[in-house]
Structure formats: structure tokens, C-alpha cells
Amino acid sequence: MDIRLHISKNIISETIKISGSKSETNRLLLLQSLYPGITIENASESDDSEAMRKALAGNDSVVDIHHAGTAMRFLTAYYAIHLGREVVLTGSSRMKERPIGVLVDALRALGADIEYTDNEGYPPLKIKGKGLTVDSVTIKANVSSQYITALLLIGAKFENGLEIILEGEITSRPYLEMTLSLLQEVGIKSLFQDNVIKVSPATGNQQPAAIIVESDWSSASYFYSIVALSEIGTSITLSSFKKQSLQGDRALADIYQDLGVTTEFKESTLTLSKTHNSKSITRNLKDTPDLAQTIAVSCFGLGIGCNLTGLHTLKIKETDRLEALKTEFEKLGAEVEVSNDTLFLKPSLAINAEVAINTYNDHRMAMAFAPLAIKVPIKINDAEVVSKSYPAFWEDLKKVGFEINTL
Structure with a gap:
């Protein structure tokens, strides 16, 4: 049109x-899937958030998130820790041109099983979910904050939590702080000091949380x-x-x-x-x-x-x-x-x-x-x-x- x-x-x-904010909504949708009991009010009505909802609610072997960049990054981390789940994560032709190697490298360093099905460093991705045992990873600080946020969102699912060491000058710091604040709202503790972020492991006692998206x-x-x-x-x-x-x-x-x-x-x-x-x-x-x-x-x-x-x-x-x-x-x-x-x-x-x-x-x-x-x-x-x-x-x-x- x-x-x-x-x-x-x-x-x-x-x-x-x-x-509601697409950024907040997509983070909360993933956390809601990891920690049932969270309710979300004033959620975004955007295509990107709808792509997240559909992916998280389904059980398809191929997940197509179309143009949704946040969904591609966040779901890559989510499926990497989804025990017993094997999925091909793909998107639009433009999504297949958007690099994701930085995030995949970080997840592989943590023990994830992820393969590129087409071009090295770009979607689609074949992901086999498993338990990740390494609890510390280093990633460049000037990359898209969504790569780092993807790791933060799954960090509390590691047995000992997750330490992320950021190399260099941090880009889009407010988006990282947003993620940590939302983790706190659902009962997950973290510490952001200098260029190191530590996410504490989930206690299993997360309280049901009703969160209103700004x-x-x-x-x-x-x-x-x-x-x-x-x-x-x-x-x-x-x-x-x-x-x-x-x-x-x-x-x-x-x-x-x-x-x-x-x-x-x-x-x-x-x-x-x-x-x-x-x-x-x-x-x-x-x-x-x-x-x-x-x-x-x-x-x-x-x-x-x-x-x-x-x-x-x-x-x-x-x-x-x-x-x-x-x-x-x-x-x-x-x-x-x-x-x-x-x-x-x-x-x-x-x-x-x-x-x-x-x-x-x-x-x-x-x-x-x-x-x-x-x-x-x-x-x-x-x-x-x-x-x-x-x-x-x-x-x-x-x-x-x-x-x-x-x-």
C-alpha cells in the first residue's frame, strides 16, 4: 500500500x-515462557511481538520469525537451552543477511549446539537444545545490545548463573539495564559492574509477577x-x-x-x-x-x-x-x-x-x-x-x- x-x-x-514497548514485551514474553506465572499487561501489538508469541507457543520444527530481529536473537538463545528440542530458526530474505555470528559464537563457547544451514555467520540456524554447563563468556561490548540481552535472558537457567564479560566500549547500555530491571521484577538477581554482568541462578522460588509494560x-x-x-x-x-x-x-x-x-x-x-x-x-x-x-x-x-x-x-x-x-x-x-x-x-x-x-x-x-x-x-x-x-x-x-x- x-x-x-x-x-x-x-x-x-x-x-x-x-x-506497549516492543523491547519490553519481547523480553517479557521469553521470560514468561521460562518462568510460568508471569502475566503481562499492555503488551505490544507489533508484528515482532506476535512473531515471538507464535514461536514460543508452538512446537514446530521450523520457526520462521520473518523480519523480527529481536525474536531471531532472543530465540537463538532460548532454543539453545531448550532440552530435547531441535529447531531450524529462519526468517525473511533480509533476516538471512543480518549477522548473528557474534551471538552464536558466544553460545557455542557456553556449550550450545548450533549449526548454520546456509551461510556461515547468518540465519537460518539449526539448534539442538541442551543443558549448558560453562558459566562465563566474553563478548564484544560494541555489538548490538540484543546479542547480549539474549544471553542475559537465559542466564538464570544456568546451574551457577552466568557471567558475561564485555570487551571495549558498551553500545546501547540502557537496553541492557532494561533487561536487568525486568529480570529483577521477576525475581532474578544480577550485578552490572564495570564491564562485567553477573546473573544469579534462578532459585526456583520465582513469585508470580504481574508486569505492566510501559x-x-x-x-x-x-x-x-x-x-x-x-x-x-x-x-x-x-x-x-x-x-x-x-x-x-x-x-x-x-x-x-x-x-x-x-x-x-x-x-x-x-x-x-x-x-x-x-x-x-x-x-x-x-x-x-x-x-x-x-x-x-x-x-x-x-x-x-x-x-x-x-x-x-x-x-x-x-x-x-x-x-x-x-x-x-x-x-x-x-x-x-x-x-x-x-x-x-x-x-x-x-x-x-x-x-x-x-x-x-x-x-x-x-x-x-x-x-x-x-x-x-x-x-x-x-x-x-x-x-x-x-x-x-x-x-x-x-x-x-x-x-x-x-x-
Whole structure:
């Protein structure tokens, strides 16, 4: 489905209910499978979370998680310790191009039985579940946090717990801390000191836990962008969020201050208001790389520049997000330079209208570029890709004043 977006009036002040965090939900679904008794409220309705539910509930010999990157990483670890279970874990054609060797190497070092069925270092994987007896592993700290999180989620199932030694500078640390906080909520102890994480073994006395998933901050980012690109005085209220959030993308509230947006917390809601003008920004996003596309589009729409670094993990997402951004920005008239881990956007006041944005099977490409319709009419190809993380996205944009037509 291709669509055209534009607005004919100012953004409407509206309250939007965003569904639960995909990141929290997928971690909790796996923990729920390992420790029955956990109940989950406000779970994500995303395709990725549905892929996790289906895989964990089934008993198929071949498990296809399609585009769900978190499911691929988390389930690789899960099936590795699933005694007596043999499974081939596969996904979409793009998933078969996304490296998983770092995680497989770590699991093999712990004693796992995992084979590549096609290309070395990439899915599909043939996994034979067994008891893992080695209780310490070393892994590079600058890899995707999902590799490390996959190990953390199964760590308490080891007889002596699990020690993970991280080599080098840590990427996406908030996502690791989120995982450890969720482990604590279900009764599993851990210690994160310097570059070593220790997960204590499960006692067998885990208490039933009812956990309410906070709404997704990554999904909130698109409304920050909408408010940033709107007139001073515009506001949108979002629920349900916590001021003391587990999610790294909570950094939005600070980052978008520079882009003219203030955040007011009240009970479980946050109100975003355009209160002042913006300025060019320089940011290291190593802890929040999923925000890069949204921030870059906001800056382009505001006519200001940005210099974003710490983006090396974007090369192995649903698409090579840095190259995809460069291609689509240039169609819009932007001057942009990218490297393996940086994006530099030059200030520009002109935006080409009626450009069709390609989405590359990447939900964040569709959602990040959508707010530009406040400035000029734009088109989004394969718009249904948003269902990966935010199925209600286009309906929620209509609520705040976007006019959306199917092409």
C-alpha cells in the first residue's frame, strides 16, 4: 500500500494512547515462557511481538520469525537451552543477511549446539537444545545490545548463573539495564559492574509477577518530530509513560529540547509542546541508535543541520539505515554524508514536494519521514510496513490532523 500525506491546517491537540514497548514485551514474553506465572499487561501489538508469541507457543520444527530481529536473537538463545528440542530458526530474505555470528559464537563457547544451514555467520540456524554447563563468556561490548540481552535472558537457567564479560566500549547500555530491571521484577538477581554482568541462578522460588509494560518511547519519537515541525504553541499528549523509564529512548525528552519541544510529565502521560526555536545539533546516539532516523528528518524539516555519531549498528538493521537515509534525503533535496557510524546533514531550507519515500521493509523509514508532510506533501511506499512495531500509526496520525490518501 502506497499513501500520500499532507495537512491542510495546524496539528490538532490530541491525546494518543501508544501500545506497549516492543523491547519490553519481547523480553517479557521469553521470560514468561521460562518462568510460568508471569502475566503481562499492555503488551505490544507489533508484528515482532506476535512473531515471538507464535514461536514460543508452538512446537514446530521450523520457526520462521520473518523480519523480527529481536525474536531471531532472543530465540537463538532460548532454543539453545531448550532440552530435547531441535529447531531450524529462519526468517525473511533480509533476516538471512543480518549477522548473528557474534551471538552464536558466544553460545557455542557456553556449550550450545548450533549449526548454520546456509551461510556461515547468518540465519537460518539449526539448534539442538541442551543443558549448558560453562558459566562465563566474553563478548564484544560494541555489538548490538540484543546479542547480549539474549544471553542475559537465559542466564538464570544456568546451574551457577552466568557471567558475561564485555570487551571495549558498551553500545546501547540502557537496553541492557532494561533487561536487568525486568529480570529483577521477576525475581532474578544480577550485578552490572564495570564491564562485567553477573546473573544469579534462578532459585526456583520465582513469585508470580504481574508486569505492566510501559508504552513505547521509540513510537513516541514520531510525535516529538511532529511537534518539532509544527508552529509554536502546538501540543500533543501521549500515554502511558513513566518519568523514570527503563527505556533508553526516554532520552527523547532531552534531545528534542534542542529542537524546540518541551516535555511535561503528569501521572502516566507526557505532553509535548512546541515552545521555542530550534538549533543545529551534534549528538552521539550510541545508546539510542533507533532515534537517528527521526532526529535527522526533524532537523531536515526544520532547515537546520545535524551531526549524528555512534550509529554503527544501523548498518545491520532491517536495512542499511544510513545508506537508506542518504538515498531518500537526496531525493528530497538534502545534502547528507554518511560513513559506517555517522550521519552529517547540511542545513537546507528547500524541500522537494511529492517525493515518494521508499521504506526498504523498514518500519522506521516510513514513520520517521511521515512528519515531513507538515512541510510539504509526501508519499510513502509500502506504508503497511509500520505494523512491525506500530500497527495503529497511520490512524493515530489522522487523529492529529494528517490527511492520508491511498494511491
